[in-house]
Amino acid sequence: xxxxxxxxxxxxxxxxxxxxxxxxxxxxxxxxxxxxxxxxxxxxxxxxxxxxxxxxxxxxxxxxxxxxxxxxxxxxxxxxxxx
Amino acid sequence: xxxxxxxxxxxxxxxxxxxxxxxxxxxxxxxxxxxxxxxxxxxxxxxxxxxxxxxxxxxxxxxxxxxxxxxxxxxxxxxxxxxxxxxxxxxxxxxxxxxxxxxxxxxxxxxxxxxxxxxxxxxxxxxxxxxxxxxxxxxxxxxxxxxxxxx
Numbered sequence: 001x002x003x004x005x006x007x008x009x010x011x012x013x014x015x016x017x018x019x020x021x022x023x024x025x026x027x028x029x030x031x032x033x034x035x036x037x038x039x040x041x042x043x044x045x046x047x048x049x050x051x052x053x054x055x056x057x058x059x060x061x062x063x064x065x066x067x068x069x070x071x072x073x074x075x076x077x078x079x080x081x082x083x
Numbered sequence: 084x085x086x087x088x089x090x091x092x093x094x095x096x097x098x099x100x101x102x103x104x105x106x107x108x109x110x111x112x113x114x115x116x117x118x119x120x121x122x123x124x125x126x127x128x129x130x131x132x133x134x135x136x137x138x139x140x141x142x143x144x145x146x147x148x149x150x151x152x153x154x155x156x157x158x159x160x161x162x163x164x165x166x167x168x169x170x171x172x173x174x175x176x177x178x179x180x181x182x183x184x185x186x187x188x189x190x191x192x193x194x195x196x197x198x199x200x201x202x203x204x205x206x207x208x209x210x211x212x213x214x215x216x217x218x219x220x221x222x223x224x225x226x227x228x229x230x231x232x233x234x
Contacts, residue, residue, distance in 0.1 A: 009134055010206035011217045059139050075136060081218045082133065082164060082205030083119050083176050083196060 007075040031064040086148040091165045097177040104161040111158045113188035116179040123171035130210040133166040140204045155191040157182050197228040
């Protein structure tokens with residue numbers, strides 16, 4: 001089993017937990033990981049929409065079509081606010 | 084002199100940090116700084132929680148700070164942002180920008196703060212007597228940030 005460490009922040013972490021490993025065997029790109037996650041947790045689907053969520057694969061911002069290609073960490077960043 | 088970015092997991096002393104930054108500066112003629120403090124909103128706000136993505140948040144802020152140094156011709160930038168739980172009057176953020184002349188220092192500091200408020204990978208939650216709520220940038224925050232994207 002190939003594991004992908006999935007990280008959630010902000011209100012996403014309230015719904016999904018801060019961290020969740022998924023089996024990435026057979027997954028091709030970020031979008032396929034999103035499909036697995038939203039199947040398991042339908043409540044987070046609206047928050048993973050590309051218009052409001054940024055995807056970060058092994059610390060690089062990527063589009064939904066980015067291949068997982070052996071990556072070990074996928075993070076979902078909901079709308080931000082600091083300062 | 085260049086860019087220093089730190090995520091503070093506990094309280095920090097903005098005056099001491101600023102003095103240390105000033106001591107390291109070269110031939111700067113201007114040093115502008117901003118300190119963000121937690122308000123208690125007349126006793127309503129009890130605690131403020133800030134989350135970050137370790138590694139990524141520091142790297143993203145440093146990348147933006149480097150671009151800001153180049154854009155305004157700054158001599159140095161210091162950014163310290165607190166994360167975790169904090170209470171009223173705690174310092175949340177310190178931004179300092181040093182330059183040869185004042186306009187670049189003011190603008191650099193202002194631009195960096197607008198980025199931190201509405202674009203840096205940080206998540207802020209207010210814990211109040213009636214529950215906890217995630218904060219999103221206001222229209223004013225967005226408009227403030229847009230000033231720097233227009234040109």
